[in-house]
Amino acid sequence: MSTPELPDSTGFPDLTELATQLSPNALVTDTDVIAAHSSDRALFSPVGNALALVRATCVEDVQATVRFAAKHTIPIIPSGARTGLSGGINALDGCILLSVAKMNRILEVNTLDGTVTVEPGVINLDLKKHLADFNLSYPPDPGSVAISTIGGNVATNAGGMCCVKYGVTRDFVRSLKVVTADGEVTTVGRNTAKGVAGFDLAQLFIGSEGTLGVIVEVTLRTVPKLADPLTSVALFSDPVHAARTVTDYLGKGATPSLLEYMDGGTIEAVNAYQSFGLPSGAGAMLIVQSDGSGSMTRAQEDLELFQQVAQDNGATDVMYSDDPRDSESLVAARRAVAPANEKLAHSRGGGELVDDVCVPRGRLAEFFERQAQIAQKFPDILVIACGHAGDGNMHPNVIFDAGDPVSTQHAKEAFGMIMQAGLDLGGTITGEHGVGVLKAEWLARELSPSAQKMHVAIKQALDPQGIFSPGKMLSHLK
Numbered sequence: 245m246s247t248p249e250l251p252d253s254t255g256f257p258d259l260t261e262l263a264t265q266l267s268p269n270a271l272v273t274d275t276d277v278i279a280a281h282s283s284d285r286a287l288f289s290p291v292g293n294a295l296a297l298v299r300a301t302c303v304e305d306v307q308a309t310v311r312f313a314a315k316h317t318i319p320i321i322p323s324g325a326r327t328g329l330s331g332g333i334n335a336l337d338g339c340i341l342l343s344v345a346k347m348n349r350i351l352e353v354n355t356l357d358g359t360v361t362v363e364p365g366v367i368n369l370d371l372k373k374h375l376a377d378f379n380l381s382y383p384p385d386p387g388s389v390a391i392s393t394i395g396g397n398v399a400t401n402a403g404g405m406c407c408v409k410y411g412v413t414r415d416f417v418r419s420l421k422v423v424t425a426d427g428e429v430t431t432v433g434r435n436t437a438k439g440v441a442g443f444d445l446a447q448l449f450i451g452s453e454g455t456l457g458v459i460v461e462v463t464l465r466t467v468p469k470l471a472d473p474l475t476s477v478a479l480f481s482d483p484v485h486a487a488r489t490v491t492d493y494l495g496k497g498a499t500p501s502l503l504e505y506m507d508g509g510t511i512e513a514v515n516a517y518q519s520f521g522l523p524s525g526a527g528a529m530l531i532v533q534s535d536g537s538g539s540m541t542r543a544q545e546d547l548e549l550f551q552q553v554a555q556d557n558g559a560t561d562v563m564y565s566d567d568p569r570d571s572e573s574l575v576a577a578r579r580a581v582a583p584a585n586e587k588l589a590h591s592r593g594g595g596e597l598v599d600d601v602c603v604p605r606g607r608l609a610e611f612f613e614r615q616a617q618i619a620q621k622f623p624d625i626l627v628i629a630c631g632h633a634g635d636g637n638m639h640p641n642v643i644f645d646a647g648d649p650v651s652t653q654h655a656k657e658a659f660g661m662i663m664q665a666g667l668d669l670g671g672t673i674t675g676e677h678g679v680g681v682l683k684a685e686w687l688a689r690e691l692s693p694s695a696q697k698m699h700v701a702i703k704q705a706l707d708p709q710g711i712f713s714p715g716k717m718l719s720h721l722k
Contacts, residue, residue, distance in 0.1 A: 256338065267304075281343060286328065286330050286334070292334070296340050297341040300346065307429065309342050310423050310711075312340075320458070324365060324392070324395045324396035332679070344395055360380070368388075381466065388402075388582075398413055398420070400453060402676050405575070408632065419432065473571055474535075475532070478562045479561045486529070488557045489530060493549065493550050503532050504630070511529055520573060531578060597644075601663055611671075614665040622655075624651050624654060627643075640662050643655075
């Protein structure tokens with residue numbers, strides 16, 4: 245899909261017209277501030293020069309910005325905390341960056357219906373803490389839980405470590421308020437527990453990465469406060485035996501609340517980053533938790549089954565703990581993977597590409613074998629991985645010397661080969677990080693011609709001028 249034709253760079257519209265319709269100081273034209281808001285954390289994703297930044301503080305600010313952009317056919321790039329890894333919020337030349345990060349109020353907690361309504365700029369972890377006072381939980385917990393926003397989580401259908409049992413963001417969205425391409429506010433979805441009136445348009449906006457409209461309010465389903473889990477850890481000589489443990493364990497009907505994977509390289513990176521007490525020398529590690537849905541007996545049974553299956557699959561060691569401090573430490577170690585890999589990348593030339601493929605759980609062993617082959621093909625780069633094993637969602641990290649053209653080219657090739665491996669095994673190019681710019685070409689490879697036409701038709705129907713995030717997720721579709 246093509247980017248809308250921009251006005252001549254010498255004839256941009258007078259922003260005074262927009263400024264008068266916005267909250268005080270919402271419009272920013274300072275080039276340094278704009279530059280700081282012009283990209284997320286993705287490499288190899290172009291960053292243009294935006295015309296302006298709007299820091300919206302209310303729905304009316306969003307409406308005014310969209311109407312101004314529509315009037316002058318100016319692209320809008322919505323954003324939140326800018327924690328993405330695919331270039332989805334990167335600026336285009338002459339665009340307006342529309343940040344909703346300041347729209348960060350928790351509007352209502354409804355304990356009777358089990359819902360919470362928030363503005364899109366609310367930080368995921370802040371919401372969890374707020375709900376705890378009501379003995380409620382919001383399970384989706386991406387690795388960026390402490391810094392990412394609910395709006396961004398909805399835009400990419402973020403998941404995290406509890407998804408194996410509780411699901412991803414879309415499983416908790418009841419309704420959305422969205423500013424559409426004509427500047428109107430509409431509600432999609434419904435706040436009731438059931439409802440089949442018309443198409444489920446809310447689900448259409450979840451994972452749309454800002455290409456169909458701007459999310460300005462979210463009503464989420466909550467669950468009763470989750471019980472403290474029990475934890476078990478199993479070590480293996482190689483990733484394949486860990487993968488077989490995952491498939492055998494879940495195949496027996498187990499319901500862990502967390503099932504995470506770290507390979508040997510990732511364990512060493514985390515150990516070098518901070519002392520979490522992780523064992524060194526293992527080829528792979530699985531971290532399993534069970535909350536037993538509130539039953540300590542059921543939780544113990546889940547972990548006893550895991551320990552037996554792990555031993556049957558050649559685990560070199562299996563450990564168990566009912567101490568909440570151990571559980572917290574292990575989860576903290578898993579969450580430390582991102583900064584640990586960043587530190588490792590810095591020591592090896594600064595280059596890091598974080599992949600996000602998801603495969604059927606029964607194909608995990610094959611995926612790890614393919615990953616090992618890719619790593620062997622490029623000895624000048626490092627390919628290590630962690631991931632949400634219970635979902636089949638892996639995050640291979642390609643670490644390389646960004647100052648070396650050969651190393652950089654090899655990293656790009658390895659990154660692509662990992663995505664191709666995911667597709668070959670019946671999976672997808674992104675489980676939760678989104679397509680953005682980085683994977684736009686690959687989306688066209690994953691979708692059939694008919695599916696591409698559906699995407700294009702929906703985009704054209706909801707955004708006929710193509711002003712929402714052009715040149716991003718849908719740019720390679722026909």
